[in-house]
Amino acid sequence: MIEHLSAEQVSQCMIGQRPLELQQHVAGCAQCRAELAQLESALSQFRSAMREPANLAPPPAWRQPEPRPAPWFSWPRPVLTATALLVLAAVPVTWRARSHEQALREQAAQVADSQLLESVDSEISQAVPVPMEPLVTLATWNSSSTEQNQKAQRQ
């Protein structure tokens, strides 16, 4: 004789599996009977609550969905073959066109890179800053005119 129902035995009862031993115990045990009744009542009320609000959402008017385009593998064999040939023929052309474009793009990028480097190099190699360049020109002009004067005096 079992003392009281275990959690597993309560669950067993709730899903409708009551062996004779459990039935006899429940019939003779007020505590287990009350516990089962309480659980059954709670689940029943829950079921009612879940069913009532759902009634407020009637089924929508059924509209057949748009038919999907036929999948490619269901095309007729000649169409499939022709498509495959076209794809195969287009691949090299596309590949060549793409590789040519890519080469041009890479070339342009290289030119731009080298131009940028050149301009940087030229700026770095300048002896004086850009604002002071007129002074350099003036100094060069003065020195060259002095040399010319000296030459003329020697002659």
Next chain:
Amino acid sequence: MERSSTVEWRATAVTSSRELDDFESVVRLHWLRIFRFALASLRDRHAAETLAQDCFFRAYRARDRFRGEASVSTWLMQIAVNLVRDHVRDRRLQFWKRARQTAVDVTAAASWIPATGASPETAALIKEQVQAVWDATGSLSERQRTVFLLRFVEDMDVLEIAAATGLKEGTVKIHLFRALHAVRERIGKAK
């Protein structure tokens, strides 16, 4: 427990693939069950409606593949169970964001219980019980909740649940036991 809808379930289970020819009738006949399951699982009315519609669209598209091995009811429930699983797994974040906006008000749901002339004390107790079961199902894993709802809201037996979820009979029972244990504990705390 009240088992009147089991009769309804068995009646709809005696179907064949011919039933799918008139799909409008299929929607009319099974909408409530699918929507109710989606609503109880997702707790979001908009998401449940979308999921139920998606379920019927998928069924419509796949109707040629229906072999009649299970009933149309079970087949539709299989689709719904899978959709709920996907929804919970893949869109958890979005779901919870929306759930906050359109979640089912359990107090209102409890108050929709048909009036039976119960005293205010009894009515309060019923609401408390519904709340406790609702809270308990909210804390269950997605699989436990699915199995619990199919058993105690949709009145499906263990074999039907196994067919709808793709789980073994023993696994269904284990999930049911755990779910019931959680519900019992919650009811005990609510007392």
